[in-house]
Amino acid sequence: IISDYNKIIEISSLHAGFFEIELFSAMRSVLDNTTHSAMIIDMGAASTKLYIVERGVLRSSHIINRGSQDITANIARINNITFEEAEVIKRNIGTASGSEVNTADAVSSASEYIFSEANRVLFSYQTATKINIEKVILIGGGASLKGIKELASASLKTEVISGDPFGKTETPAFLEEVLRETGPTFA
DSSP states (O other): HHHHHHHHHHTTTOOOOOOOOOOOOHHHHOOOOOOEEEEEEESSSSSSEEEEEEEEEEEEEEEEOOOOHHHHHHHHHHOOOOOOHHHHHHHHHHHOOOOSOOHHHHHHHHHHHHHHHHHHHHHHHHHHHHOOOOEEEEEEEEGGTTHHEEEEEHTTTSSEOOGGGGGGGGGGGGGGGHHHHHHHOOO
């Protein structure tokens, strides 16, 4: 991957001083100095990455081979619609129930595996180290799904927040809400 990036940079006549592993930039973007221990759940399209961090130091990482595209596929399968239609519905409705398209059950059943695996990793870590994880931070495109934070909180039985990478920056007041909503995707 680094070789491919170097080729792209060279072709573009750009210069890269260094490359950074994704998890370290994600940690820096959503953690602050007051966080003693946290689990970051990065919900990507194809996979979900888990990072356990104590006082700014990565202590454990884990990859779950399911992501938000599995949620979309489940919505498509349950409602007998195309993947593209399901993606639009997923983004607009999320876990809301009461619409003519069944998203709540589809999202819940697809995300159940992700959160049960995250819960297993969390419990194993806390048992081995005797350190309680204070909070869980959701980032990635899947973290923007309406209602996903509540599903995660119910499954993990701990405080779950959305990552706010723009929280450490100065922004115009009229952008605050938009940046807070889109922040998890950019973390």
